[in-house]
Structure formats: C-alpha cells, structure tokens
Amino acid sequence: MxxxxxxxxxxxxxxxxxxxxxxxxxxxxxxxxxxxxxxxxxxxxxxxxxxxxxxxxxxxxxxxxxxxxxxxxxxxxxxxxxxxxxxxxxxxxxxxxxxxxxxxxxxxxxxxxxxxxxxxxxxxxxxxxxxxxxxxxxxxxxxxxxGTSAPTSCWEERVIRNALTPDGDKLPRFKYAWEHETFNAVTNELLTHIHFKYRGDPWMRRVFTYDWRLxxxxxxxxxxxxxxxxxxxxxxxxxxxxxxxxxxxxxxxxxxxxxxxxxxxxxxx
Ligand SMILES: C[S@@+](CC[C@H](N)C(=O)[O-])C[C@H]1O[C@@H](n2cnc3c(N)ncnc32)[C@H](O)[C@@H]1O
CATH class of the missing domain: 3.40.50.150 (Vaccinia Virus protein VP39)
Known part of the structure; x- marks a missing residue:
C-alpha cells in the first residue's frame, strides 16, 4: 500500500x-x-x-x-x-x-x-x-x-517517519511537499498541490490538487x-x-x- x-x-x-x-x-x-x-x-x-x-x-x-x-x-x-x-x-x-x-x-x-x-x-x-x-x-x-507565505507561490517539504498503513505495516520514510503553484491577488484564488517522494524514486507529482480561494x-x-x-x-x-x-x-x-x-x-x- x-x-x-x-x-x-x-x-x-x-x-x-x-x-x-x-x-x-x-x-x-x-x-x-x-x-x-x-x-x-x-x-x-x-x-x-x-x-x-x-x-x-x-x-x-x-x-x-x-x-x-x-x-x-x-x-x-x-x-x-x-x-x-x-x-x-x-x-x-x-x-x-x-x-x-x-x-x-x-x-x-x-x-x-x-x-x-x-x-x-x-x-x-x-x-x-x-x-x-x-x-x-x-x-x-x-x-x-x-501568514506571509500563504498568498504567494511556495514549496514546502517535510519528511514523514514512522507511519503505518491501515494494514499495520510500517511505511518507509518519505517526503511530503505542499506547493502553492499560483496565487492571484485580484481574486485570492490559490492553486495548490500535494506531492510525495520515496528516497531514490522520482516525485509522485500532483497526487492531490486543490483549486481554492484563500x-x-x-x-x-x-x-x-x-x-x-x-x-x-x-x-x-x-x-x-x-x-x-x-x-x-x-x-x-x-x-x-x-x-x-x-x-x-x-x-x-
Ligand atoms: C481537501 S479534501 C479533504 C478531505 C478530508 N476532509 C480531510 O480532512 O482530509 C476535500 C474533499 O472535499 C470533497 N468535496 C468537494 N466539494 C464538495 C461538496 N460540495 N460536497 C461534498 N464534498 C465535497 C472532495 O471530494 C474531497 O474529498
């Protein structure tokens, strides 16, 4: 999983x-x-x-x-x-x-x-x-x-350790990235993505995308x-x-x- x-x-x-x-x-x-x-x-x-x-x-x-x-x-x-x-x-x-x-x-x-x-x-x-x-x-x-980083483009990463699947198996540690691709100051519309990555593998890009207003x-x-x-x-x-x-x-x-x-x-x- x-x-x-x-x-x-x-x-x-x-x-x-x-x-x-x-x-x-x-x-x-x-x-x-x-x-x-x-x-x-x-x-x-x-x-x-x-x-x-x-x-x-x-x-x-x-x-x-x-x-x-x-x-x-x-x-x-x-x-x-x-x-x-x-x-x-x-x-x-x-x-x-x-x-x-x-x-x-x-x-x-x-x-x-x-x-x-x-x-x-x-x-x-x-x-x-x-x-x-x-x-x-x-x-x-x-x-x-x-915050000042919200209405702007950004990419933030965290390493996720010690997580379990619903089957109770340990997940290898992986990276999570939160991206603001674009922010439009006229409408406050914000396009965001979630990406994941295991060490040695390419990014799984845009696994989730949210088209929002902030x-x-x-x-x-x-x-x-x-x-x-x-x-x-x-x-x-x-x-x-x-x-x-x-x-x-x-x-x-x-x-x-x-x-x-x-x-x-x-x-x-
Ligand atoms: C950001 S996810 C949140 C999932 C969950 N609440 C969480 O905290 O992890 C947004 C969810 O909202 C659902 N959604 C979007 N518009 C909706 C609507 N009008 N009524 C019900 N669900 C909606 C999407 O299908 C998606 O699963």
Missing part, C-alpha cells in the same frame, strides 16, 4: 487525535457537556468520523463527500475494519450544500476544504447549510491558514454571522523556541501574520 495516495495523505496530513481533542475541548468549554453527534463535511476517507465513533461510547458520525471512490476506500480500509460500531459511521455520497443529517453537535470542515467555494454567496450557502444541520446548541469548526479570518467570521451564528472565535497555535508551531491552539483576538500559521474558527449557533 506504500504508494496508495490515501495512505500517504493520511500519514502526512492527518492528525485525527489532535483534531478531535481540539473540537471536544471547544464544545465542552462553550456548552459544558460532551458532544456525541459529529458531521464531517468534505470527509474524504472519513478517518475522522471513524476515530470519533471509536473514541467514546455514544458517539455517532455522518461523513459527507462528493467523491465516491474516496468514500469507498474509506469504507473498505477504515469502516469495515472497525471492531464494532461500524454502523455508527454514516457515509453520505452527497453535496455538503444539500445533505440532510439529524441534529448535529459538531460540524467540521477540515483541511481547508471550504476554500473550494470561491464566491462569497457560495461560501454563505455552505455556512447556512451547516447552520441548519446543527442542533440548537451546535458548533461548526473549520481550520484556516494564513479566505481570511474576518471574511469567514462575517459570513458566519450573516447566516445566523450567534458568535465565533478564532484560534491559532503558539510558536516554539525553534520557530516552529507548538501545536497548542488558543483562542485569539489578535494573530500576528507571521510566515505560515494554522488556526481554527469555531462558530456557535
């Missing part, structure tokens, strides 16, 4: 425990109770939904995506291999703009997937659809990024308010002594626009 794009993506990009710790903390701090019903918009292979269900008795998840082969991959390698409770992960081959789910505690749009909506009215439609899906005390959480925190929060969310918070990580992210996400009223920061916006119904 060493060259399977979903295996490489998951190893390089996903940190489901950290994501789920974060959303549980946000919900608990705001609502003083435990969340149980998760809606994972743009779920891809639905790994987050699977880990959500496995994390706590009583948890249930709805994963929504337009790409059938990706959903099928997630069913085969993640859901069908759950020890129990596979029936508590509901995969939906639907558009997030129209999918219907039961009242949800937390809806998430991760890995910047809502950047796919380039027009303000389309992003607004998405936020309205997430709002409608939430229970009366539900919370929508999405990730976001910025949305900013104030734009997102204003549109959330327009569709009816009562309030929202912005979160970002701090910086370690080595100049890297400390991966500790705190609520902020000010984020210094340093080179490349990653954050979240949480919106409360």
């Amino acid at each position: 060493g060259t399977d794009k979903h295996v490489l993506y998951s190893a390089a990009v996903q940190s489901t425990d950290a994501d789920l710790d974060f959303i549980e903390r946000v919900y608990r701090n705001k609502r003083r109770k435990q969340a149980h019903r998760l809606r994972e918009d743009f779920c891809g292979t639905a790994l987050l939904s699977v880990d959500w269900v496995e994390r706590r008795k009583g948890n249930e998840a709805w994963g929504i995506d337009l790409d059938l082969p990706t959903l099928a991959w997630g069913r085969k390698y993640y859901i069908d291999r759950m020890e129990k409770d596979a029936k508590k992960v509901h995969l939906m081959h639907k558009n997030v703009l129209t999918a219907k789910t039961p009242p949800i505690d937390i809806a998430i749009a991760f890995n910047f997937s809502y950047f796919i909506f380039k027009k303000r009215e389309d992003l607004k439609k998405y936020f309205a659809s997430a709002y409608k899906a939430l229970a009366s005390d539900g919370v929508l959480v999405m990730d976001i990024y910025g 949305w900013s925190v104030p734009e997102v929060r204003e549109i959330l308010e327009e569709v009816g969310f009562a309030s929202s918070d912005a979160f970002s990580h701090g910086w370690g002594a080595d100049g890297e992210s400390d991966h500790v996400y705190r609520k902020r009223t000010k984020i210094i626009n340093e080179e490349g920061w990653v954050g979240y916006v949480a919106a409360y119904k």
Whole structure:
C-alpha cells in the first residue's frame, strides 16, 4: 500500500487525535457537556468520523463527500475494519450544500476544504447549510491558514517517519511537499498541490490538487454571522523556541501574520 495516495495523505496530513481533542475541548468549554453527534463535511476517507465513533461510547458520525471512490476506500480500509460500531459511521455520497443529517453537535470542515467555494454567496450557502444541520446548541469548526507565505507561490517539504498503513505495516520514510503553484491577488484564488517522494524514486507529482480561494479570518467570521451564528472565535497555535508551531491552539483576538500559521474558527449557533 506504500504508494496508495490515501495512505500517504493520511500519514502526512492527518492528525485525527489532535483534531478531535481540539473540537471536544471547544464544545465542552462553550456548552459544558460532551458532544456525541459529529458531521464531517468534505470527509474524504472519513478517518475522522471513524476515530470519533471509536473514541467514546455514544458517539455517532455522518461523513459527507462528493467523491465516491474516496468514500469507498474509506469504507473498505477504515469502516469495515472497525471492531464494532461500524454502523455508527454514516457515509453520505452527497453535496455538503444539500445533505440532510439529524441534529448535529459538531460540524467540521477540515483541511481547508471550504476554500473550494470561491464566491462569497457560495461560501454563505455552505455556512447556512451547516447552520441548519446543527442542533440548537451546535458548533461548526473549520481550520484556516494564513501568514506571509500563504498568498504567494511556495514549496514546502517535510519528511514523514514512522507511519503505518491501515494494514499495520510500517511505511518507509518519505517526503511530503505542499506547493502553492499560483496565487492571484485580484481574486485570492490559490492553486495548490500535494506531492510525495520515496528516497531514490522520482516525485509522485500532483497526487492531490486543490483549486481554492484563500479566505481570511474576518471574511469567514462575517459570513458566519450573516447566516445566523450567534458568535465565533478564532484560534491559532503558539510558536516554539525553534520557530516552529507548538501545536497548542488558543483562542485569539489578535494573530500576528507571521510566515505560515494554522488556526481554527469555531462558530456557535
Ligand atoms: C481537501 S479534501 C479533504 C478531505 C478530508 N476532509 C480531510 O480532512 O482530509 C476535500 C474533499 O472535499 C470533497 N468535496 C468537494 N466539494 C464538495 C461538496 N460540495 N460536497 C461534498 N464534498 C465535497 C472532495 O471530494 C474531497 O474529498
């Protein structure tokens, strides 16, 4: 499975425990109770939904995506291999703009997937659809990024070590590259790619490509308010002594626009 794009993506990009710790903390701090019903918009292979269900008795998840082969991959390698409770992960081959789910505690749009909506009215439609899906005390959480390296062309590499395939086999270490091919300052459109490379092999180029608009925190929060969310918070990580992210996400009223920061916006119904 060493060259399977979903295996490489998951190893390089996903940190489901950290994501789920974060959303549980946000919900608990705001609502003083435990969340149980998760809606994972743009779920891809639905790994987050699977880990959500496995994390706590009583948890249930709805994963929504337009790409059938990706959903099928997630069913085969993640859901069908759950020890129990596979029936508590509901995969939906639907558009997030129209999918219907039961009242949800937390809806998430991760890995910047809502950047796919380039027009303000389309992003607004998405936020309205997430709002409608939430229970009366539900919370929508999405990730976001910025910094001086965001609206520009760039190529960043990391080495991925000690990753496992869904079969439990160790992956040889490999390189992950994140590329911004073009950024258009007139439209804020951003064309990005993910590439992978094993030592001695050529790059597996453009394994994933995303044609996005780079949305900013104030734009997102204003549109959330327009569709009816009562309030929202912005979160970002701090910086370690080595100049890297400390991966500790705190609520902020000010984020210094340093080179490349990653954050979240949480919106409360
Ligand atoms: C960047 S991937 C994110 C995968 C996953 N959320 C993650 O965190 O790794 C974006 C996904 O959004 C899906 N997608 C794009 N537009 C969609 C829409 N309108 N409704 C549902 N899924 C959509 C694509 O098929 C793709 O799987």
